[in-house]
Amino acid sequence: MIYSNLDCIPGKETVEHYGIVQGSTVRARNIGVDCLAGCKNTIGGEIKGYSKLLEDSRKEALERMGQQAMQLGADAVINVRFSTAAITAGAAEILAYGTAVKTR
Amino acid sequence: MGSFMQLIFTAVLLVVAFFVGTTIEKKHYKAVKEKEEEFADLPAISSKKVVDLNKIVNTKLVSGCIVISNDAFKKLVAQVYNIFGGRISVYETLLDRARREAIIRMKQQARTFGADVVANTRFETSRLGATNNRGKGMGVFEILAYGTAIKLSK
Numbered sequence: 001m002i003y004s005n006l007d008c009i010p011g012k013e014t015v016e017h018y019g020i021v022q023g024s025t026v027r028a029r030n031i032g033v034d035c036l037a038g039c040k041n042t043i044g045g046e047i048k049g050y051s052k053l054l055e056d057s058r059k060e061a062l063e064r065m066g067q068q069a070m071q072l073g074a075d076a077v078i079n080v081r082f083s084t085a086a087i088t089a090g091a092a093e094i095l096a097y098g099t100a101v102k103t104r
Numbered sequence: 105m106g107s108f109m110q111l112i113f114t115a116v117l118l119v120v121a122f123f124v125g126t127t128i129e130k131k132h133y134k135a136v137k138e139k140e141e142e143f144a145d146l147p148a149i150s151s152k153k154v155v156d157l158n159k160i161v162n163t164k165l166v167s168g169c170i171v172i173s174n175d176a177f178k179k180l181v182a183q184v185y186n187i188f189g190g191r192i193s194v195y196e197t198l199l200d201r202a203r204r205e206a207i208i209r210m211k212q213q214a215r216t217f218g219a220d221v222v223a224n225t226r227f228e229t230s231r232l233g234a235t236n237n238r239g240k241g242m243g244v245f246e247i248l249a250y251g252t253a254i255k256l257s258k
Contacts, residue, residue, distance in 0.1 A: 047244065
């Protein structure tokens with residue numbers, strides 16, 4: 001499965017479109033990280049725990065999107081976009097979406 | 105007496121936050137500038153059409169993200185600014201360095217992949233939390249940079 005946020009997979013020809021596929025994951029922060037983040041919030045700077053968490057969630061969202069694309073018979077996803085939304089105070093939704101295509 | 109102690113405690117916390125926060129910001133800017141020089145030969149561009157398609161060997165989606173927040177003192181400054189309006193420079197620098205760091209992290213992924221250029225670079229900014237319990241004010245930000253790493257034939 002190839003992902004790209006370009007209009008096409010460079011060097012390959014798009015043969016067929018399967019429409020939009022998406023993968024999302026909703027993650028809550030764990031208490032340990034939350035406490036640390038609270039301290040970090042006072043002095044400022046990067047909150048590494050959250051960076052790591054969101055990176056992992058984004059990978060999972062991509063994977064889920066890939067699975068959906070695979071079920072449709074696609075072998076690549078083009079025009080991939082990411083979007084993050086804070087749902088409640090403690091949880092964030094990570095969404096990845098794109099167009100599933102078959103390439104040659 | 106109790107409220108007086110609380111006031112002192114808050115003041116001390118703000119002073120500590122100011123010094124530590126400023127040090128962190130300076131250090132971060134220094135690190136960002138160093139790494140930007142290191143990755144100067146790997147351009148990240150925002151256009152979709154890069155090079156001629158025949159030279160492309162391989163592509164991969166790369167991303168870099170950072171979650172960042174300001175210190176308590178700068179947040180207070182921002183809230184004061186918020187009343188009068190105008191530029192909130194304390195947040196401008198925060199978002200600036202976060203965005204540059206995100207680009208650097210994206211480029212690190214691209215470098216591991218062996219890319220020559222990152223095309224169609226996009227930014228995504230989202231607010232994860234708020235400074236106070238009522239859900240207002242400025243809080244923790246997440247900056248994401250993503251693009252397509254392209255490897256070219258030599």
